[in-house]
Amino acid sequence: MLLKNIILSGLIFVCLVMFAGISFADGADSNVTVNNQPPGLPAPSLSENPVNLVPSGTKTIWCYATASDPNGGADITSASAVFWANTTTMGDPDNGANHYTVASCSLGTASGNDRPVNCSVNLQYYANNTGWTCNITVQDSGALTASNWQPFNINPSIALSLGSPLIEFGSVMPGSTSGTQNEVIANRGNDPMDVQVSGTNMVKPPSPPIPVNKIDWSLDPGMSGKSALSGSPYTITTFDLVEATDGGPSTKSIYWAVNVPTGTPFGTYTGTITITAQSS
Numbered sequence: 001m002l003l004k005n006i007i008l009s010g011l012i013f014v015c016l017v018m019f020a021g022i023s024f025a026d027g028a029d030s031n032v033t034v035n036n037q038p039p040g041l042p043a044p045s046l047s048e049n050p051v052n053l054v055p056s057g058t059k060t061i062w063c064y065a066t067a068s069d070p071n072g073g074a075d076i077t078s079a080s081a082v083f084w085a086n087t088t089t090m091g092d093p094d095n096g097a098n099h100y101t102v103a104s105c106s107l108g109t110a111s112g113n114d115r116p117v118n119c120s121v122n123l124q125y126y127a128n129n130t131g132w133t134c135n136i137t138v139q140d141s142g143a144l145t146a147s148n149w150q151p152f153n154i155n156p157s158i159a160l161s162l163g164s165p166l167i168e169f170g171s172v173m174p175g176s177t178s179g180t181q182n183e184v185i186a187n188r189g190n191d192p193m194d195v196q197v198s199g200t201n202m203v204k205p206p207s208p209p210i211p212v213n214k215i216d217w218s219l220d221p222g223m224s225g226k227s228a229l230s231g232s233p234y235t236i237t238t239f240d241l242v243e244a245t246d247g248g249p250s251t252k253s254i255y256w257a258v259n260v261p262t263g264t265p266f267g268t269y270t271g272t273i274t275i276t277a278q279s280s
Ligand SMILES: [Ca+2]
Pocket: 036, 037, 038, 039, 069, 070, 071, 075, 140, 141, 142, 144
């Protein structure tokens, strides 16, 4: 009986060792190396194409795409973009007329392997009217990258601003000519421009008006080669005012004088001179 118990105990003991031996298999380590895979990027889209600029201001456009990464969308950690006119190359320095770099684009919320990328840029009003390219580059946490690009166009923008809303000829004796007044025209578009000028009679009812053709304009401060203003628009085709640059606005003056006919009653006469921008 005692021997049986000893043997039984021994068997039980052996069984426990075997059981314990099986349960030790739960502690084995597992190990796999997941490789970093490069991100992917489809051709981006533009928020507007062709782009219509804002005269005198900046126009914000977006170049955007949904990047993906086999390691999950969150593996995409940064994005940058370059917008350049086809008169330059991607590596050229930035310039408001033709080249913009966006060092850091915004990344959307990762979803599965995808992550939206949005690159916005503020284009100056003098950004060239030509073909452009937007290139986006995304990078993952392992510094692997993907790039893609999309062409787009910027429309011509023809616009001007006036240095003063009022041309004051001052006090003039009947039968004489006013001093010469200067109106500064600034090119607020992205292409060389001419101007069209027209005017109205200067009036002070019930007095007879000062006829519009008594107002002269010239591109010369000495009024040489002056022309009489008319109610019909006249295009000054030699104006040829180039577009602005990063260095500042591009301006040119038109000079004005009025000849007051003899017999004009005293008082203040007012009229309108219209100056509009034209494609040069
Ligand atoms: Ca990756």
